[in-house]
Amino acid sequence: MQETVELQQPLRWAKVGILGAVLAVCFIAIAMLGFEVNRKMSEQATASSDNIQWTLSQIEVEFLRVEEAVRDARDSKEPNDIAEFRRRFDILYSRLATFQKGSVYAGLRSELTFATMLAGVIHELDVLIPLVDAPNDVLATNLEELVGRFEGLEAGVRNIALAGINYFARVSDESRNDIWLTLMRVAALTIALVMALIILSVVLFQLYSVSQRSAESVRAASARLEAMVNSTLDAVIVIDNKGKIVEFNGAAEFVFGYSRDEVIDQPMVDIIIPLKYRKAHMEGMKRHLRDGTAHIVGKGRVQMEALRKNGEVFPCEFSIASAQSPQGVLFVSFLRDNSAQVAAELELLTARDEALAGERARAEFMAVMSHEMRTPLNGMLGTMELIKDTPLSQRQRDYIKIMETSGRLLLHHVNDVLDIARLDSGRGHAEKRPFALNELLIEVMESQHGIATANNTTVEVDMSELGQVNVLGDQQRLRQVLLNLVSNAIKFTRDGLVRIEAEQLGDSDVIEFRVVDSGIGISEENLERIFEDFVTLDSSYSRESGGTGLGLGIAKRLVETMDGSIGAESELGDGSLFWFRIPLPILSRSQFEMPVPVETTIAPAVVSASLDILVVEDNQINQLVVEEMLNKEGHRVTLANNGVEGVAAAALRKYDVILMDISMPRMDGVEACMAIRSGDGRSRDSRIIALTAHALPADIERFKDAGMNDALVKPISRTKLARVLSIKTNSSQDVQPIHREMAIIAEDVIINLFEDLGEERALGLVNNFIQETDGVVDMLVNRPSDDDKQLIGDIHKLAGSASLFGTAALGDTLRTLETLGKSNAADKMRDQLPRLETIWANTRMELTSLIHEGSDSD
Amino acid sequence: MLRSVGSDTIQTTTIWTEGDQQFVGVYLKAILDTLGVTEGTVRASAINDYSIEIPVADVTADAPMIAYENNGSAMSIRDKGPLWIVYPYDSAPEYQTEVIYSRSIWQLDRLEILK
Numbered sequence: 001m002q003e004t005v006e007l008q009q010p011l012r013w014a015k016v017g018i019l020g021a022v023l024a025v026c027f028i029a030i031a032m033l034g035f036e037v038n039r040k041m042s043e044q045a046t047a048s049s050d051n052i053q054w055t056l057s058q059i060e061v062e063f064l065r066v067e068e069a070v071r072d073a074r075d076s077k078e079p080n081d082i083a084e085f086r087r088r089f090d091i092l093y094s095r096l097a098t099f100q101k102g103s104v105y106a107g108l109r110s111e112l113t114f115a116t117m118l119a120g121v122i123h124e125l126d127v128l129i130p131l132v133d134a135p136n137d138v139l140a141t142n143l144e145e146l147v148g149r150f151e152g153l154e155a156g157v158r159n160i161a162l163a164g165i166n167y168f169a170r171v172s173d174e175s176r177n178d179i180w181l182t183l184m185r186v187a188a189l190t191i192a193l194v195m196a197l198i199i200l201s202v203v204l205f206q207l208y209s210v211s212q213r214s215a216e217s218v219r220a221a222s223a224r225l226e227a228m229v230n231s232t233l234d235a236v237i238v239i240d241n242k243g244k245i246v247e248f249n250g251a252a253e254f255v256f257g258y259s260r261d262e263v264i265d266q267p268m269v270d271i272i273i274p275l276k277y278r279k280a281h282m283e284g285m286k287r288h289l290r291d292g293t294a295h296i297v298g299k300g301r302v303q304m305e306a307l308r309k310n311g312e313v314f315p316c317e318f319s320i321a322s323a324q325s326p327q328g329v330l331f332v333s334f335l336r337d338n339s340a341q342v343a344a345e346l347e348l349l350t351a352r353d354e355a356l357a358g359e360r361a362r363a364e365f366m367a368v369m370s371h372e373m374r375t376p377l378n379g380m381l382g383t384m385e386l387i388k389d390t391p392l393s394q395r396q397r398d399y400i401k402i403m404e405t406s407g408r409l410l411l412h413h414v415n416d417v418l419d420i421a422r423l424d425s426g427r428g429h430a431e432k433r434p435f436a437l438n439e440l441l442i443e444v445m446e447s448q449h450g451i452a453t454a455n456n457t458t459v460e461v462d463m464s465e466l467g468q469v470n471v472l473g474d475q476q477r478l479r480q481v482l483l484n485l486v487s488n489a490i491k492f493t494r495d496g497l498v499r500i501e502a503e504q505l506g507d508s509d510v511i512e513f514r515v516v517d518s519g520i521g522i523s524e525e526n527l528e529r530i531f532e533d534f535v536t537l538d539s540s541y542s543r544e545s546g547g548t549g550l551g552l553g554i555a556k557r558l559v560e561t562m563d564g565s566i567g568a569e570s571e572l573g574d575g576s577l578f579w580f581r582i583p584l585p586i587l588s589r590s591q592f593e594m595p596v597p598v599e600t601t602i603a604p605a606v607v608s609a610s611l612d613i614l615v616v617e618d619n620q621i622n623q624l625v626v627e628e629m630l631n632k633e634g635h636r637v638t639l640a641n642n643g644v645e646g647v648a649a650a651a652l653r654k655y656d657v658i659l660m661d662i663s664m665p666r667m668d669g670v671e672a673c674m675a676i677r678s679g680d681g682r683s684r685d686s687r688i689i690a691l692t693a694h695a696l697p698a699d700i701e702r703f704k705d706a707g708m709n710d711a712l713v714k715p716i717s718r719t720k721l722a723r724v725l726s727i728k729t730n731s732s733q734d735v736q737p738i739h740r741e742m743a744i745i746a747e748d749v750i751i752n753l754f755e756d757l758g759e760e761r762a763l764g765l766v767n768n769f770i771q772e773t774d775g776v777v778d779m780l781v782n783r784p785s786d787d788d789k790q791l792i793g794d795i796h797k798l799a800g801s802a803s804l805f806g807t808a809a810l811g812d813t814l815r816t817l818e819t820l821g822k823s824n825a826a827d828k829m830r831d832q833l834p835r836l837e838t839i840w841a842n843t844r845m846e847l848t849s850l851i852h853e854g855s856d857s858d
Numbered sequence: 859m860l861r862s863v864g865s866d867t868i869q870t871t872t873i874w875t876e877g878d879q880q881f882v883g884v885y886l887k888a889i890l891d892t893l894g895v896t897e898g899t900v901r902a903s904a905i906n907d908y909s910i911e912i913p914v915a916d917v918t919a920d921a922p923m924i925a926y927e928n929n930g931s932a933m934s935i936r937d938k939g940p941l942w943i944v945y946p947y948d949s950a951p952e953y954q955t956e957v958i959y960s961r962s963i964w965q966l967d968r969l970e971i972l973k
Contacts, residue, residue: 062906090935091906091965097936104873 016207019200026193033186040179052108055095056164062092063157067150074143082136089125089132096122107171114163121156124149235335239268241289241328243282255337257309274307288322289329297322297331306335314339364761367421370414371756375619377414378714381407382625385718389632416550420533422758423557430474430562434587437511438468440475441500444482448490448498456495459486465503466511470587477558478582481566484555485515485578492576493519509585510564515578522570530568531556555580610634611656611725614683616646616672617691618664622714626659626691629718633725643667643675651681657725658688660708665803666812668746670706677707689724691716699751744839744846749806766851769805770844773798777840780833791829792821810836810843860926860941864888868923870948873959874938881944883925886917895971902943902961903968905935910963911972912943921945921953922961924969938964 069085099105099118109115128149131142139146229236229247235255238247245268248260256263256272263271273281288297297320306316318335384404392400441461452459482500489498496518503512522530533553559566564582613635617623627637638655640646642664650658650672658676662669673688690703690711700711712724754762776798785791795818802811813835820829860883868881886900895914903909912922925942926932933939942964945953952958 065906087905087935093936094938094965098874098938101876102874103871103876 013207015203016200019196019203022196023193023200026189026196030186030189030193033182033189037179037182037186040175040182052105053165053168055099056161056168059092059095059099060157060161062088062095063150063153066092067147067154070143070146070150073140074147077140077143079136082139086132089128093122093125093129096125108164108167111163111167114160114167117156117160117163121153121160124153124156232334233336235337236332237268237272237335238330238332240330243267243269243285245271246330247332252335255308255335256306272306274305274313277305303338315342363421363424364757366417367757367761370417370421371753373414374411374418374756377407377411379619379621379625381411382622382629382716386625386628389628413550416554418756419554420550420557422755423554423561424758430477432472433475434470434472435475436468437466437471437502437584438463440479441482441502444479444486445500447483448486451487452490452498455490455493457490457493457498458496459490459498460500462499462501465501467589469589471511471584472587473582473584474562477562478584481555481558481580482513482515484551485580488551489515489517489519489576489578493517496575504586505581509583510581511584511586512579512581516575517577518575521572521574521576522568523572527568527570531566610636612636612638612653613725614638614640614646614649614653614655614658614686616640616643616649616658616664616669617661618642619661622661622691622716626716626721629716629721632718633722635725643669643672646672647675647679647681650676650683650686651679654682655686658683658686659691659712660688662690662692662703663746663749663752663806665746665808665815668749668806668808670703670708670747673703673706673708744807744809744843745850746806746808747850749804750847750850753805763851766805766847769801770847772801773810773840773844777836781837784830784833788821788826788829791826792818795821795829805847807843807847810839813839860884860889860924863892866923868925868944868946870944870946872944872947872962874962874964880927880929881923881925881942882927882930883923883941883944885920885923886912886943887919889924889969890914890917890971893971899972901970901972902963902966903970904963904965905967906965908963910961912961914971924966935965941966 066085066088069081069088073081073085075081096118099108100122109118128146131139131146134142229249232249233251235252236247236249237245237252240246244265245263246265248258248263253259258271269278269281299319301317301319303315303317305313306318307313315338316335317338318333320331320333323330323332381404384400384407387400388397388404438461441463445459445461448459486498486500498515498517498519501514501516503514504510505512531552533550556566559580559582562582564580566578566580568576568578570576613630615623615626615630615637617626617639618641623639623641627639630637638649638653640649643660644667646658646660647667658673660669660673664672667675669690669692673690676684676686676688678684687709688707690708692699692703692711692713703711710724712720750762750766753765756762757765776794780791780794780798785794795814799811799814799818802814813832817829817832817836820826820832864884865882866885868883869878870881871878890896890900898914900912900914900917901909902912922943922945925944926940928937928939928942933942943962943966945958945962947953947958
């Protein structure tokens with residue numbers, strides 16, 4: 001409504017303008033016509049001013065008088081009468097001459113008849129002049145003739161008068177007509193004027209009512225606006241272009257603590273802008289008023305701080321709009337007190353950070369604990385195997401069995417937890433390498449065969465849908481998922497069947513795997529949570545099998561890292577179906593071959609001839625375990641405590657086999673192996689077998705590169721040991737020895753750390769170590785303690801950390817120093833302290849590049 | 859007698875003549891002053907007894923004039939003589955009105971002062 005009014009207003013005013021112009025034109029025209037009429041009227045007056053008509057009639061009168069005088073003179077011949085005649089003649093002549101010359105008679109003379117007649121008569125009189133002017137006696141003789149002449153002129157004189165009168169009649173007709181026309185025009189204009197006035201008043205009336213209406217709606221709108229401003233929860237402050245407050249609503253009073261009267265007409269900047277923003281505010285305002293550039297005005301919501309009356313600065317959110325008013329620019333700002341919100345956000349953020357930190361700490365603790373638990377566990381398990389081979393009572397044998405079972409279960413749990421921690425740290429992406437899917441499935445089936453048989457359950461593979469295919473994917477992860485699902489299925493199945501199925505979904509790259517069992521099934525409510533961590537369903541089976549409840553969680557994580565999905569369907573008492581789908585592009589298909597359940601044949605331990613074996617192992621427990629196992633098999637064992645000793649031992653004697661631990665102080669297994677291969681010791685061509693906790697392909701590759709023939713993955717069992725020793729190859733002779741310097745860092749320790757703890761945590765630990773060592777080395781070199789005991793303590797402490805992080809060279813040096821100190825050679829110890837600086841610098845450099853390599857390769 | 863009172867000149871056109879006219883004569887005011895007339899009416903009569911009246915109050919120092927010469931010569935009766943009351947018509951619009959024209963009497967031969 002208001003808009004239409006605004007649109008129509010100019011139109012209406014234009015109309016008024018046009019009407020005004022019309023009116024003005026009418027007025028001017030009427031005035032001009034009035035003037036014209038006036039002129040004509042006065043013309044009328046001047047036309048008769050000299051009484052021309054009277055003068056005209058006077059011609060005849062004068063003529064008659066001349067005629068009378070000439071007759072009198074003829075009759076009496078008296079000089080008086082003759083003189084009278086002359087005078088009358090002169091008067092007549094003068095009058096006629098006036099007609100011929102006077103400008104006032106110009107119009108009259110334009111009347112042809114009149115002019116002709118007049119000229120004729122004057123001509124006649126001119127002829128008579130000599131007679132009239134003649135002496136009296138001459139004139140007396142001609143009087144008779146003159147009478148005749150004048151009688152002859154009567155008609156001419158009459159005609160002059162008549163012609164004149166005719167002319168004037170016509171002229172006055174014309175002029176009347178003219179005046180009538182003018183008056184008609186005046187009347188027409190007057191009517192037009194009145195009409196225009198009427199229209200004007202109608203338009204004005206309309207305008208009036210429209211403006212009345214719009215004034216009404218403006219009043220209503222401003223009342224609404226006022227109500228809004230007063231009731232809004234936002235503080236509304238209006239300032240003028242000088243920065244003075246002109247409006248301050250109720251919410252503003254509440255927010256700022258000022259009453260409206262206190263602040264009206266005060267400069268806003270002094271009232272609510274905190275000191276530190278005042279300058280910027282003034283400049284911004286100046287700039288805006290000068291050239292209209294706006295950083296805030298009209299730019300929506302802005303976060304700022306504002307000042308309360310009590311001096312408190314609080315966070316707020318506000319927007320400013322500028323508006324034109326009759327008094328100049330006004331700035332209207334809407335401001336919201338954000339302090340509560342900001343406080344809440346901060347609190348939330350803190351709570352979240354704390355929760356995250358707690359979660360991190362928990363995960364880290366779990367990972368570190370598991371990592372730390374694995375080594376002693378391996379030791380315990382190995383030792384138990386050894387105890388089994390000593391003479392034991394049946395009861396002891398039973399106890400040992402229980403211990404062993406529990407120990408293995410515990411190891412399994414620890415590994416699960418480590419797996420979870422590793423997967424959660426997001427370490428590594430799924431590999432993409434070609435492998436034969438069928439072989440993998442059969443391998444999984446075979447590996448579970450034993451346990452399944454114990455439960456009187458058959459495991460089978462069904463790949464009839466897919467056929468034999470080579471696919472591109474992460475074999476390792478897929479194997480673990482399948483193992484977890486299959487072992488889980490076997491756990492809950494007695495006297496039944498577990499079937500592994502694989503099927504390509506349509507034409508896609510996605511392959512669906514299903515592990516179907518005929519076991520006890522899962523109830524619906526439990527189905528939803530089986531993939532959560534540490535979920536073990538309360539059943540006799542699970543208690544019996546004793547899982548951590550992490551198997552399915554790990555499977556789920558692994559599937560997700562392969563961009564797949566996993567799920568399960570089951571009914572209580574009716575078996576379960578676990579499925580997962582992962583993208584696994586098929587590279588090629590081989591001939592179809594129906595796989596059949598295969599009986600797993602356990603290779604009997606090969607009894608080989610007695611061998612000379614060098615065991616290089618720094619860990620006393622492991623030394624003991626391996627030595628005992630080998631002795632049992634009838635081998636001869638020599639022990640070396642580290643790589644250096646190992647290399648020395650290998651040089652002295654030709655061993656059949658060298659079992660080489662990988663992570664060792666002073667010189668690790670890989671270094672030692674290379675040293676043996678590249679040296680000319682007697683064992684340079686012996687078989688070297690790595691003892692390692694890592695079975696990653698990359699590790700194995702590295703060991704082979706170093707010249708190792710095989711690898712044994714810990715924990716070591718007699719079976720494994722026997723199998724490895726029974727394989728004889730001469731490949732070692734083909735191995736090209738590689739020269740390498742003594743290791744500054746035992747890389748595998750670091751790798752192990754990263755493997756077990758995940759990149760993030762391991763990086764954190766290594767970085768901590770670097771920082772600490774920076775400080776300690778600096779102290780030992782530049783300001784060592786004067787107290788020997790104290791100094792030895794410092795060195796010992798650092799040596800501990802050094803071996804933990806595989807910084808072999810540093811650790812070695814520190815231990816040497818420690819030994820010197822403890823063997824009363826403190827001076828020598830102190831002399832050698834500066835060496836630490838170079839060693840640490842090198843170590844530090846290598847360590848740094850190593851951890852960067854490690855994180856880059858992910 | 860008139861010439862003894864004064865001799866002034868008016869240069870003007872008239873509606874009764876052709877071209878610029880030079881009149882020489884005596885201002886009526888001078889005559890009235892000579893006679894000591896300060897109020898009343900002057901009646902002027904022509905040879906043919908046509909007469910007009912001029913109130914003394916209307917007489918100013920430079921109009922009207924009792925002219926006895928027109929264009930350097932005395933006026934005959936045929937030339938509206940012997941005397942002609944003329945006004946300086948060209949000098950002001952108020953000398954171009956009906957009343958002034960009617961007072962411009964020619965062939966004047968008598969002046970009377972009426973109380």
